[in-house]
Amino acid sequence: MKLINEILEYTKTHDLYPDIRVVDAVPYPNLVIDGKEYLCFCSNNYLGLSIHPAVKKAAMEGIQKYGIGTCESRFIAGNIRVLEELEQELAKFKGRDASLTFATGFLTNLGVIPAIMDNPDPFGIYDIPMPINDEDNLIISDFLNHQSIREGCRISRAQVKNYIHKDMNHLEKILKRYKDKRKLIITDGVFSMDGDIAPLADIIRLARTYDAMVMVDDAHGTGVLGKNGKGTAEYLGLEGQVDIEMGTLSKAIGAIGGFVAGSENLIKYLKLRSSSFIYTSAIPPEQACGILAALKLIQAEPFLRENLWRNVHRLKTGLASLGFNIVNSETQIIPIIIGSEQKCVDASRYLFENGILAPAIKYPVVKKNESRIRLTTIATHTEEQIDKALDIFSTMGKKFSIT
Numbered sequence: 291m292k293l294i295n296e297i298l299e300y301t302k303t304h305d306l307y308p309d310i311r312v313v314d315a316v317p318y319p320n321l322v323i324d325g326k327e328y329l330c331f332c333s334n335n336y337l338g339l340s341i342h343p344a345v346k347k348a349a350m351e352g353i354q355k356y357g358i359g360t361c362e363s364r365f366i367a368g369n370i371r372v373l374e375e376l377e378q379e380l381a382k383f384k385g386r387d388a389s390l391t392f393a394t395g396f397l398t399n400l401g402v403i404p405a406i407m408d409n410p411d412p413f414g415i416y417d418i419p420m421p422i423n424d425e426d427n428l429i430i431s432d433f434l435n436h437q438s439i440r441e442g443c444r445i446s447r448a449q450v451k452n453y454i455h456k457d458m459n460h461l462e463k464i465l466k467r468y469k470d471k472r473k474l475i476i477t478d479g480v481f482s483m484d485g486d487i488a489p490l491a492d493i494i495r496l497a498r499t500y501d502a503m504v505m506v507d508d509a510h511g512t513g514v515l516g517k518n519g520k521g522t523a524e525y526l527g528l529e530g531q532v533d534i535e536m537g538t539l540s541k542a543i544g545a546i547g548g549f550v551a552g553s554e555n556l557i558k559y560l561k562l563r564s565s566s567f568i569y570t571s572a573i574p575p576e577q578a579c580g581i582l583a584a585l586k587l588i589q590a591e592p593f594l595r596e597n598l599w600r601n602v603h604r605l606k607t608g609l610a611s612l613g614f615n616i617v618n619s620e621t622q623i624i625p626i627i628i629g630s631e632q633k634c635v636d637a638s639r640y641l642f643e644n645g646i647l648a649p650a651i652k653y654p655v656v657k658k659n660e661s662r663i664r665l666t667t668i669a670t671h672t673e674e675q676i677d678k679a680l681d682i683f684s685t686m687g688k689k690f691s692i693t
């Protein structure tokens with residue numbers, strides 16, 4: 291324990307330990323902390339669906355029907371019918387043949403990437419020729435991809451090369467150099483810290499040229515991007531062209547869980563090989579029921595997305611006119627780049643003192659000297675709330691010499 295104690299002491303004396311606040315109530319877009327209401331500008335509950343009456347009702351009915359857990363892997367006795375229904379609906383929503391759900395988005399990436407890129411026959415069961423060596427598999431991953439992708443790559447034992455964020459020349463160079471390997475290109479659809487969108491058309495074109503598979507983590511695009519909220523591929527006119535479409539249910543869908551959508555064979559294969567599908571429990575039943583209701587709302591109530599994009603526009607234009615650097619955000623994730631880590635922590639605390647919840651994001655989540663306040667706006671923010679927040683951001687900008 292000595293080293294652990296020393297590290298903790300260091301984080302304390304250097305003010306590096308994160309502020310982990312306890313939330314007592316969730317009247318989105320506000321949150322109640324220690325009896326005070328804060329205006330939340332950091333939630334991924336992009337459409338406000340986690341507290342939508344129809345979603346809550348469906349979840350409560352789910353509890354009445356199934357109780358609160360499946361208490362088993364789906365392989366044993368936990369494959370309750372609502373999970374199968376959910377997977378059919380998710381596949382339909384994404385316009386794909388089939389889908390598979392996992393307990394969280396993080397577990398989805400931990401399960402899917404190794405299943406695709408590891409030795410496919412570790413126990414020597416199949417009497418068919420295959421590339422058995424781990425070095426034969428190469429994952430090519432955008433440098434700014436989410437941590438769950440990095441961890442999934444690490445577990446897979448495949449060789450991993452990171453390409454410079456969205457740099458297609460660099461991606462092509464790697465594809466050319468390793469043309470004889472079995473290759474998977476992975477990218478976030480919407481990048482979780484900068485809010486920009488992957489150049490998916492170019493990635494798919496290069497993948498076709500160099501015979502690579504493409505996987506997109508659309509955690510932040512699902513439910514938000516595209517005319518019908520189907521995500522980044524729909525938004526860019528590339529529906530059905532991504533081999534492995536991953537998404538989370540913990541953001542615009544308002545619940546918990548992750549999923550993959552794609553071809554019938556992809557999903558069948560994942561059931562056979564994905565550890566975080568086989569060796570753990572599934573999404574709880576009431577969540578699955580609530581998610582089904584949320585999926586219906588996403589498709590039936592496009593005004594939710596219209597509200598969201600109106601808010602994105604208002605917040606972004608306001609921040610830009612105040613002189614903040616919001617880099618290349620194209621979505622509801624809008625970073626205010628501050629740079630210095632201490633200044634960023636101080637600015638976030640100032641916001642908190644003034645009734646706004648927006649966290650400081652620092653190294654190692656983002657690069658050194660790229661510390662930022664990561665803002666998100668959601669569909670249920672009102673114009674008045676955004677304007678009030680902009681007033682407070684304006685004073686923060688001057689007080690901490692950010693603008």
Ligand code: PMP
Pocket residue numbers: 394395396397436438478482507509510538539540546547548
């Ligand atoms: N992928 C991305 C891009 C994410 O931003 C996140 C969560 N922040 C995840 C995966 C993990 O999703 P979950 O929270 O549903 O486990």
